[in-house]
Amino acid sequence: MSTLKVVSSKLAAEIDKELMGPQIGFTLQQLMELAGFSVAQAVCRQFPLKGKTEAERGKHVFVIVGPGNNGGDGLVCARHLKLFGYNPIVYYPKRSERTEFYKQLVHQLNFFKVPVLSQDEGNWLDYLKPEKTLCIVDAIFGFSYKPPMREPFKGIVEELCKLQDRIPIVSVDVPTGWDVDKGPISQPAINPAVLVSLTVPKPCSTYIREKHTAHYVGGRFIPRDFANKYGFEPFGYESTDQILKL
Numbered sequence: 001m002s003t004l005k006v007v008s009s010k011l012a013a014e015i016d017k018e019l020m021g022p023q024i025g026f027t028l029q030q031l032m033e034l035a036g037f038s039v040a041q042a043v044c045r046q047f048p049l050k051g052k053t054e055a056e057r058g059k060h061v062f063v064i065v066g067p068g069n070n071g072g073d074g075l076v077c078a079r080h081l082k083l084f085g086y087n088p089i090v091y092y093p094k095r096s097e098r099t100e101f102y103k104q105l106v107h108q109l110n111f112f113k114v115p116v117l118s119q120d121e122g123n124w125l126d127y128l129k130p131e132k133t134l135c136i137v138d139a140i141f142g143f144s145y146k147p148p149m150r151e152p153f154k155g156i157v158e159e160l161c162k163l164q165d166r167i168p169i170v171s172v173d174v175p176t177g178w179d180v181d182k183g184p185i186s187q188p189a190i191n192p193a194v195l196v197s198l199t200v201p202k203p204c205s206t207y208i209r210e211k212h213t214a215h216y217v218g219g220r221f222i223p224r225d226f227a228n229k230y231g232f233e234p235f236g237y238e239s240t241d242q243i244l245k246l
Protein backbone atom coordinates (compact mmCIF):
# COMPACT_ATOMS: atom_id res chain seq x y z
CA MET A 1 0.00 0.00 0.00
CA SER A 2 1.26 3.48 -0.85
CA THR A 3 1.58 6.39 1.58
CA LEU A 4 -0.81 8.52 -0.45
CA LYS A 5 -3.04 10.78 1.63
CA VAL A 6 -6.63 9.59 1.38
CA VAL A 7 -9.97 10.43 2.97
CA SER A 8 -12.68 7.93 3.90
CA SER A 9 -16.06 7.80 2.18
CA LYS A 10 -17.59 9.42 5.27
CA LEU A 11 -15.14 12.31 5.24
CA ALA A 12 -15.48 12.75 1.46
CA ALA A 13 -19.24 13.15 1.92
CA GLU A 14 -18.61 15.68 4.72
CA ILE A 15 -16.23 17.67 2.50
CA ASP A 16 -18.87 17.78 -0.22
CA LYS A 17 -21.53 18.83 2.25
CA GLU A 18 -19.42 21.66 3.62
CA LEU A 19 -18.41 22.90 0.15
CA MET A 20 -22.08 23.05 -0.78
CA GLY A 21 -23.26 24.30 2.62
CA PRO A 22 -24.39 27.81 3.54
CA GLN A 23 -20.93 29.07 4.59
CA ILE A 24 -19.09 28.26 1.34
CA GLY A 25 -22.02 28.08 -1.01
CA PHE A 26 -20.76 26.18 -4.02
CA THR A 27 -23.58 24.67 -6.04
CA LEU A 28 -23.49 21.03 -7.10
CA GLN A 29 -23.52 22.21 -10.71
CA GLN A 30 -20.33 24.21 -10.23
CA LEU A 31 -18.42 21.35 -8.62
CA MET A 32 -19.70 18.81 -11.11
CA GLU A 33 -18.65 20.99 -14.02
CA LEU A 34 -15.11 21.14 -12.67
CA ALA A 35 -15.11 17.43 -11.79
CA GLY A 36 -16.30 16.37 -15.26
CA PHE A 37 -13.90 18.81 -16.90
CA SER A 38 -11.02 17.21 -14.94
CA VAL A 39 -12.00 13.74 -16.07
CA ALA A 40 -12.12 14.89 -19.71
CA GLN A 41 -8.66 16.41 -19.28
CA ALA A 42 -7.34 13.12 -17.85
CA VAL A 43 -8.71 11.24 -20.89
CA CYS A 44 -6.89 13.71 -23.16
CA ARG A 45 -3.65 13.37 -21.21
CA GLN A 46 -3.80 9.59 -21.23
CA PHE A 47 -5.12 9.08 -24.78
CA PRO A 48 -3.90 12.06 -26.83
CA LEU A 49 -5.27 12.41 -30.36
CA LYS A 50 -2.26 14.32 -31.66
CA GLY A 51 -0.38 12.38 -34.30
CA LYS A 52 -3.03 9.65 -34.43
CA THR A 53 -4.51 8.28 -37.67
CA GLU A 54 -8.01 9.31 -38.70
CA ALA A 55 -9.31 5.86 -37.72
CA GLU A 56 -7.84 6.24 -34.24
CA ARG A 57 -9.22 9.76 -33.89
CA GLY A 58 -12.71 8.55 -34.83
CA LYS A 59 -12.88 5.93 -32.08
CA HIS A 60 -15.59 6.31 -29.45
CA VAL A 61 -15.10 7.23 -25.86
CA PHE A 62 -17.90 5.20 -24.29
CA VAL A 63 -19.13 6.98 -21.17
CA ILE A 64 -21.31 4.85 -18.85
CA VAL A 65 -23.39 7.01 -16.55
CA GLY A 66 -24.87 5.96 -13.21
CA PRO A 67 -27.89 7.39 -11.35
CA GLY A 68 -26.07 9.75 -8.94
CA ASN A 69 -23.50 12.53 -9.02
CA ASN A 70 -20.72 10.25 -10.26
CA GLY A 71 -22.94 9.81 -13.31
CA GLY A 72 -23.36 13.59 -13.52
CA ASP A 73 -19.58 13.93 -13.72
CA GLY A 74 -19.73 11.52 -16.67
CA LEU A 75 -22.37 13.61 -18.48
CA VAL A 76 -20.23 16.73 -18.09
CA CYS A 77 -17.08 14.85 -19.11
CA ALA A 78 -18.72 13.69 -22.36
CA ARG A 79 -19.58 17.26 -23.33
CA HIS A 80 -16.02 18.48 -22.75
CA LEU A 81 -14.58 15.50 -24.63
CA LYS A 82 -16.65 16.48 -27.66
CA LEU A 83 -15.23 20.01 -27.45
CA PHE A 84 -11.73 18.53 -27.22
CA GLY A 85 -12.23 16.69 -30.54
CA TYR A 86 -13.15 13.23 -29.22
CA ASN A 87 -16.11 11.11 -30.25
CA PRO A 88 -18.03 10.40 -27.03
CA ILE A 89 -21.12 8.20 -26.75
CA VAL A 90 -23.07 8.13 -23.50
CA TYR A 91 -24.85 5.10 -22.12
CA TYR A 92 -27.34 6.27 -19.47
CA PRO A 93 -29.41 3.21 -18.47
CA LYS A 94 -31.16 4.61 -15.39
CA ARG A 95 -31.89 8.29 -15.76
CA SER A 96 -32.01 10.36 -12.63
CA GLU A 97 -35.29 12.12 -11.95
CA ARG A 98 -33.79 13.64 -8.81
CA THR A 99 -33.27 17.09 -10.24
CA GLU A 100 -34.06 19.03 -13.37
CA PHE A 101 -30.34 19.54 -13.64
CA TYR A 102 -29.65 16.03 -14.98
CA LYS A 103 -32.18 16.57 -17.76
CA GLN A 104 -30.41 19.81 -18.62
CA LEU A 105 -27.08 17.99 -18.87
CA VAL A 106 -28.70 15.57 -21.33
CA HIS A 107 -30.16 18.49 -23.34
CA GLN A 108 -26.66 19.94 -23.52
CA LEU A 109 -25.35 16.64 -24.89
CA ASN A 110 -28.11 16.67 -27.51
CA PHE A 111 -27.04 20.21 -28.39
CA PHE A 112 -23.48 18.93 -28.90
CA LYS A 113 -24.80 15.95 -30.92
CA VAL A 114 -23.42 13.46 -28.45
CA PRO A 115 -25.56 10.27 -28.65
CA VAL A 116 -27.19 9.27 -25.36
CA LEU A 117 -28.30 5.62 -25.28
CA SER A 118 -31.03 4.39 -22.95
CA GLN A 119 -31.46 1.05 -21.26
CA ASP A 120 -33.96 -0.14 -23.86
CA GLU A 121 -31.29 0.27 -26.53
CA GLY A 122 -30.10 -3.27 -26.11
CA ASN A 123 -27.17 -2.83 -28.47
CA TRP A 124 -24.84 -0.95 -26.14
CA LEU A 125 -22.24 -3.71 -26.31
CA ASP A 126 -21.98 -3.18 -30.09
CA TYR A 127 -20.16 0.08 -29.32
CA LEU A 128 -17.57 -1.72 -27.24
CA LYS A 129 -15.12 -3.15 -29.75
CA PRO A 130 -11.36 -2.59 -29.46
CA GLU A 131 -11.21 -1.47 -33.11
CA LYS A 132 -13.79 1.27 -32.53
CA THR A 133 -13.53 2.19 -28.85
CA LEU A 134 -10.70 4.31 -27.49
CA CYS A 135 -11.64 3.85 -23.86
CA ILE A 136 -14.59 3.44 -21.49
CA VAL A 137 -15.34 6.11 -18.89
CA ASP A 138 -16.76 4.43 -15.79
CA ALA A 139 -19.02 7.08 -14.22
CA ILE A 140 -21.43 4.56 -12.68
CA PHE A 141 -20.87 4.87 -8.92
CA GLY A 142 -18.59 6.99 -6.77
CA PHE A 143 -18.22 7.45 -3.04
CA SER A 144 -21.88 6.73 -2.11
CA TYR A 145 -21.99 3.19 -3.55
CA LYS A 146 -23.11 0.54 -1.07
CA PRO A 147 -22.74 -3.13 -2.06
CA PRO A 148 -24.26 -5.42 -3.23
CA MET A 149 -24.81 -3.96 -6.68
CA ARG A 150 -28.30 -3.98 -8.13
CA GLU A 151 -29.35 -4.44 -11.76
CA PRO A 152 -28.93 -3.17 -14.39
CA PHE A 153 -25.49 -2.15 -13.16
CA LYS A 154 -24.48 -5.60 -11.94
CA GLY A 155 -24.80 -7.03 -15.45
CA ILE A 156 -23.12 -3.98 -17.00
CA VAL A 157 -20.09 -4.25 -14.70
CA GLU A 158 -19.80 -7.99 -15.44
CA GLU A 159 -19.61 -7.16 -19.16
CA LEU A 160 -17.03 -4.43 -18.53
CA CYS A 161 -14.87 -6.87 -16.57
CA LYS A 162 -14.85 -9.21 -19.58
CA LEU A 163 -13.75 -6.39 -21.89
CA GLN A 164 -11.24 -4.55 -19.74
CA ASP A 165 -8.13 -6.39 -20.97
CA ARG A 166 -8.92 -5.15 -24.48
CA ILE A 167 -10.45 -1.71 -23.87
CA PRO A 168 -9.00 0.56 -21.16
CA ILE A 169 -11.36 1.76 -18.43
CA VAL A 170 -11.13 5.25 -16.95
CA SER A 171 -12.84 5.22 -13.54
CA VAL A 172 -14.26 8.42 -12.11
CA ASP A 173 -13.41 8.86 -8.41
CA VAL A 174 -13.94 5.18 -7.44
CA PRO A 175 -13.74 2.07 -9.66
CA THR A 176 -17.39 0.99 -9.81
CA GLY A 177 -18.12 -1.97 -7.56
CA TRP A 178 -15.12 -1.35 -5.32
CA ASP A 179 -15.82 -0.66 -1.68
CA VAL A 180 -14.87 3.00 -1.28
CA ASP A 181 -12.78 2.25 1.79
CA LYS A 182 -11.77 -1.42 1.35
CA GLY A 183 -11.18 -1.64 -2.41
CA PRO A 184 -12.09 -4.57 -4.73
CA ILE A 185 -13.83 -6.86 -2.23
CA SER A 186 -16.16 -8.63 -4.68
CA GLN A 187 -15.43 -10.41 -7.95
CA PRO A 188 -15.38 -9.84 -10.86
CA ALA A 189 -13.88 -6.40 -10.23
CA ILE A 190 -13.06 -3.53 -12.53
CA ASN A 191 -9.31 -3.06 -12.87
CA PRO A 192 -9.10 0.46 -14.33
CA ALA A 193 -6.31 1.60 -16.64
CA VAL A 194 -6.88 5.12 -15.28
CA LEU A 195 -8.35 6.35 -12.00
CA VAL A 196 -9.30 10.01 -11.62
CA SER A 197 -9.74 10.73 -7.91
CA LEU A 198 -11.81 13.85 -7.26
CA THR A 199 -10.77 16.46 -4.66
CA VAL A 200 -8.71 13.88 -2.77
CA PRO A 201 -8.16 10.12 -3.29
CA LYS A 202 -10.41 7.73 -1.41
CA PRO A 203 -8.89 4.79 0.54
CA CYS A 204 -9.73 2.31 -2.26
CA SER A 205 -7.20 4.08 -4.50
CA THR A 206 -4.39 2.52 -2.47
CA TYR A 207 -5.47 -0.87 -3.90
CA ILE A 208 -4.82 0.02 -7.54
CA ARG A 209 -1.95 -1.82 -9.16
CA GLU A 210 0.52 1.00 -9.68
CA LYS A 211 2.09 -0.53 -12.81
CA HIS A 212 -1.32 -1.05 -14.40
CA THR A 213 -3.30 2.02 -13.35
CA ALA A 214 -2.42 5.65 -14.05
CA HIS A 215 -3.69 7.68 -11.10
CA TYR A 216 -4.75 11.31 -11.48
CA VAL A 217 -6.30 13.68 -9.00
CA GLY A 218 -8.76 16.30 -10.30
CA GLY A 219 -11.51 18.53 -9.00
CA ARG A 220 -9.31 21.53 -8.32
CA PHE A 221 -11.60 23.60 -6.18
CA ILE A 222 -10.38 23.90 -2.61
CA PRO A 223 -7.95 26.27 -0.91
CA ARG A 224 -5.04 25.19 1.30
CA ASP A 225 -6.60 25.90 4.70
CA PHE A 226 -9.70 23.89 3.81
CA ALA A 227 -7.56 20.92 2.70
CA ASN A 228 -5.50 21.17 5.90
CA LYS A 229 -8.65 21.18 8.01
CA TYR A 230 -9.47 17.76 6.51
CA GLY A 231 -5.92 16.51 7.08
CA PHE A 232 -4.29 16.75 3.66
CA GLU A 233 -2.13 19.13 1.67
CA PRO A 234 -3.42 20.61 -1.58
CA PHE A 235 -2.09 18.90 -4.68
CA GLY A 236 0.64 20.57 -6.74
CA TYR A 237 -1.36 21.24 -9.90
CA GLU A 238 0.72 22.93 -12.57
CA SER A 239 -0.28 26.14 -14.25
CA THR A 240 -3.95 26.00 -15.32
CA ASP A 241 -4.14 22.17 -15.24
CA GLN A 242 -7.25 20.63 -13.71
CA ILE A 243 -5.50 17.29 -13.12
CA LEU A 244 -2.27 16.08 -11.62
CA LYS A 245 -0.74 12.66 -12.25
CA LEU A 246 0.16 11.13 -8.89
Ligand SMILES: NC(=O)C1=CN([C@@H]2O[C@H](COP(=O)(O)OP(=O)(O)OC[C@H]3O[C@@H](n4cnc5c(N)ncnc54)[C@H](O)[C@@H]3O)[C@@H](O)[C@H]2O)[C@H](O)CC1
Nearest residue numbers: 031032067068069070142143144146148149150173198199
Ligand atom coordinates in the same frame (compact mmCIF):
# COMPACT_ATOMS: atom_id res chain seq x y z
N1 LIG B 1 -16.28 17.12 -4.12
C1 LIG B 1 -16.21 16.25 -5.09
O1 LIG B 1 -15.21 15.60 -5.21
C2 LIG B 1 -17.34 16.09 -5.98
C3 LIG B 1 -17.68 14.84 -6.40
N2 LIG B 1 -18.77 14.58 -7.13
C4 LIG B 1 -19.06 13.25 -7.56
O2 LIG B 1 -20.14 12.76 -6.80
C5 LIG B 1 -19.88 11.41 -6.43
C6 LIG B 1 -20.74 11.03 -5.28
O3 LIG B 1 -22.07 11.24 -5.69
P1 LIG B 1 -23.36 10.65 -4.96
O4 LIG B 1 -24.56 11.12 -5.70
O5 LIG B 1 -23.24 10.94 -3.51
O6 LIG B 1 -23.21 9.11 -5.12
P2 LIG B 1 -22.87 8.07 -6.27
O7 LIG B 1 -22.90 8.70 -7.61
O8 LIG B 1 -21.64 7.35 -5.84
O9 LIG B 1 -24.03 6.98 -6.16
C7 LIG B 1 -25.32 7.26 -5.66
C8 LIG B 1 -26.37 6.56 -6.52
O10 LIG B 1 -26.07 5.18 -6.65
C9 LIG B 1 -27.16 4.40 -6.18
N3 LIG B 1 -26.59 3.19 -5.56
C10 LIG B 1 -25.80 3.13 -4.47
N4 LIG B 1 -25.47 1.85 -4.20
C11 LIG B 1 -26.06 1.07 -5.15
C12 LIG B 1 -26.12 -0.31 -5.41
N5 LIG B 1 -25.53 -1.20 -4.61
N6 LIG B 1 -26.78 -0.77 -6.49
C13 LIG B 1 -27.44 0.10 -7.32
N7 LIG B 1 -27.46 1.47 -7.11
C14 LIG B 1 -26.78 1.94 -6.04
C15 LIG B 1 -27.89 5.28 -5.23
O11 LIG B 1 -29.25 4.90 -5.13
C16 LIG B 1 -27.74 6.65 -5.91
O12 LIG B 1 -28.69 6.79 -6.97
C17 LIG B 1 -18.40 11.40 -6.19
O13 LIG B 1 -17.86 10.11 -6.15
C18 LIG B 1 -17.93 12.23 -7.37
O14 LIG B 1 -17.82 11.46 -8.53
C19 LIG B 1 -19.73 15.62 -7.53
O15 LIG B 1 -19.61 15.84 -8.89
C20 LIG B 1 -19.54 16.93 -6.75
C21 LIG B 1 -18.12 17.27 -6.42
Ligand SMILES: [K+]
Nearest residue numbers: 138141172174
Ligand atom coordinates in the same frame (compact mmCIF):
# COMPACT_ATOMS: atom_id res chain seq x y z
K1 LIG C 1 -16.91 5.31 -11.01
